[in-house]
Amino acid sequence: MTDRNRLIYLPLGGAGEIGMNCYVYGYGPAGKERLIVVDLGVAFPDMDGQPGVDVILPDIAWLNERRDRIDAIFITHAHEDHVGAVGHLWGRLRAPVYARRFTAIHAMRKLEEAGHSTEQVRVAPVWPEAVKAGPFTVQFAPVSHSIPEASALVIDTPEGRVVHSGDFKIDRDPVVGEPFDPELWGQIGADGVLAYICDSTNVFNRHEGRSESQLPEPIGALIAGAKGMVVATTFASNIARLKTLADAAVANGRSVCLMGRAMKRMVSAGEESGVLTGFPRTLSPEEALDVPRENLMLIVTGSQGERRAASAALSRGSYLGHELQEGDMFLFSSKTIPGNEVGVARIKNALAEKGVDVIDDSHGFYHVSGHANRPDLEAMHDILRPRILLPNHGEYRHLREHAKLGLEKGMTGIVAANGSLVELSGNAPRIVEYIDVSKTYLDGTAFVGALDGVIRERMKLALNGLVAVALIVDEDDVLLEDSWVQLRGLPETAGNGADLAEMIEDELASAMPRFDAKTVMDDDRLEEAVRRIVRTLCLTEIGKRPEVAVLISRLMAA
């Protein structure tokens, strides 16, 4: 390591996956850089990979070891995959958190819930005002996205200007919030941009991006044609969409009722921060019970099939006194995030069983994406003309495709997945180090490393079932013939109809007397011998090799 100053970029989450964004920038001598963190997001677990886990957090071990060098944390916008980990991880970083007002409201609530002071959150001014953080000067530049006050960060460093796109799209009429401003972006790029760290989620989509303002007309027409109750679901944080839906309801003589905690929280944060004005008066679910169904529209949470959300509850039966029936309409003004298809289909089918007409965006009328498609990405490349293009926020294939696009356009495109430490300064920007980066699971209240094996063990239980065996070695070091067996997640009877647990006990009773003293005296050997007998028997009887827990009670002479 030399004392030469360098400018570095290190993704800890969000590069090589969609969700869980967390990026680090540093400037200073190698190993002594002052650091800033951009976004502290979460990802959501699924049964396939993280059963029982509450939320997935970035692995911030690297940052934690350097926390005395962190000058600030910046949050680009209030989506959970950008702000969701602030409450869980702030205690290990303890740097001031900067965000625009709407985002700050969410960050403060998260800190509060985690027992930290909300004073650590500072409401950041918008471009051209700036926040100083160590060697960095950071400006929040408004971008359009599917949530208010989303921002890119313009990060000025001694080595030049770095632009961190955040999640964005180009929307000249986003219904709520600031429209895309080509003049502002022209200014930002005017004096040269060293590196553009850019959202990649939609790089494979070659269509022009569509504006939020294209939705009120088709949504209005849809509601105008509805006979019974109308229910619509979308992401609660998409306040522009909530407004479009609510306005369309009112225009068609319907009262609006919001259902779901997140929905109400987002609208009130929108009003509190001033980004949302003119939202129609809403009824409480109770008040809404008095409104004839043809004059009512519910706007509900649960567009991704979440089992506990209002959508799912309505699909199963009545919710807060409201029940859907034949002739009602249910609109998914949303896209289904990959992985959620089965849950969403479950709700659609349950609604269909009630005779409800389910409308979704499969024909492209009732939803627009919040991310820039390929032509819009190219438009931004052309405005900023960065020397280096660093695709972020995307699976590996998105990063690779985006970097290729950059190379074709004469930029230095670098694919830097989580853990790739990139030096941006110097003549040849490149990955200079790979940091071991895993993920952290919040499991109940415990932090569990993704590679700790705890969750893998749970998945094995789910796949194979469990046989628990209790054995007793008495005061004279004699292994008793009796064992006590319990099955979990296995059929009670074998193919011939015999009780499987009893068969295992019998098999052990006949095998254990032959164990030698070395086996009986050693827990590991004894466990292994018993495990082998249980597995062999189960493979014969039920065709499975279960997990086996052997509990050995060694009695002590009194």
Next chain:
Amino acid sequence: MTDRNRLIYLPLGGAGEIGMNCYVYGYGPAGKERLIVVDLGVAFPDMDGQPGVDVILPDIAWLNERRDRIDAIFITHAHEDHVGAVGHLWGRLRAPVYARRFTAIHAMRKLEEAGHSTEQVRVAPVWPEAVKAGPFTVQFAPVSHSIPEASALVIDTPEGRVVHSGDFKIDRDPVVGEPFDPELWGQIGADGVLAYICDSTNVFNRHEGRSESQLPEPIGALIAGAKGMVVATTFASNIARLKTLADAAVANGRSVCLMGRAMKRMVSAGEESGVLTGFPRTLSPEEALDVPRENLMLIVTGSQGERRAASAALSRGSYLGHELQEGDMFLFSSKTIPGNEVGVARIKNALAEKGVDVIDDSHGFYHVSGHANRPDLEAMHDILRPRILLPNHGEYRHLREHAKLGLEKGMTGIVAANGSLVELSGNAPRIVEYIDVSKTYLDGTAFVGALDGVIRERMKLALNGLVAVALIVDEDDVLLEDSWVQLRGLPETAGNGADLAEMIEDELASAMPRFDAKTVMDDDRLEEAVRRIVRTLCLTEIGKRPEVAVLISRLMAA
């Protein structure tokens, strides 16, 4: 029940879901109908709903109780969701199995693997020849689908003609197999159709269906432009696609190598049955090692992201000596079945990490569906003009949409999900009875009912983890203070860093001396008391309520 003869239809699988097709037709006095079975398919489990299960089978309890009345089993085509359960369930039905030659080869292999005689499978003749089965006369009418020799069944009954569509599309040039023949279908419909039981999977797709013959050109152009090795994946059973892919390879100077057991089995069944001719000579994976990569094309299994298939193996590293590298191309000539998105994305990303260009069908050039879209469904309705339309093979929302379509066109559209016994004869065809129909899981070699709780117990283990506790009640009915605790799928340490298993043992040691004799003497009470202590402690220490297995060893006086 009267002695009046009636004609009934009963779906046992495939109506209210995609996959696991199994339908029953009956004719005779109520409760004494002679029966035929159409299809015996499987569905595939996932971690979300059926962890560790090998395959999902229809619940044939109703049929099993009436097996003396079953005259025949008909299989429409060789997809697993139509033929996959023949081996597992034939032993409980024991009726002759009719199928066309290509399908029969697969049915025979399945019977053989299950230890039954292949003589139970009879190769059925094609329309206009017929099979007599009790009161039914059944003709196999060729339809286009994504597998050779797919058939509709034209079932003549004393009450009139019933047409069971099977899976189909309208393709006038299917590359392999019989093209759609409007004249034949005109004849089938000429004398009136009582009921049309019709594939519903693509009812929401309003586009014209596309022909398999539209693929050779774009696929050829794609391969012509490839520089390195080309790998393509599709369903092994889509023999027309295999031929399109292989022909395109040869036309571009590439040798073809098939990888994956299913791939080779399907091509040989195609050749054996005579439906596939002129397939290019293929190399073994070993021979292919001597071919320069720019002259080679691998056609591999695993289009759905299956972890054990050739695609996944190639994405992870080398497979049978072949390894992909920068500049190679991987084509998904397939669609991703809902639920498989995450597995497919995993493979695409792993390939992208190797620098492989991944091409899929997101722009609609390299795959066509095997199912009829809405316009093609309507075309068949118009040709057959059935009195009753019974949508099958679809989730509930598909069935409902399809039935609505039928109603709009003047047919009696009936939504009959699994277990709905429909009387087709009489003036008012309708559902007359609901049969309790579940699903059967093949778990290892055991059949487990979906409602038995076995799999639900495994899912609870995955979500909550397990604490196993061994207790001893001695010869004098005294509960020993020592307990032995083992954790599975839980963090080893509590929040304060203490060993969680030891904490539980200590907690039990201090609580158990206070248990009253009634608790100690009763296994259920004792288990419950221990479970409550363990759960309360775990909730405090790690924020989770684990599953608890309590093994009580009661020592007997010698």
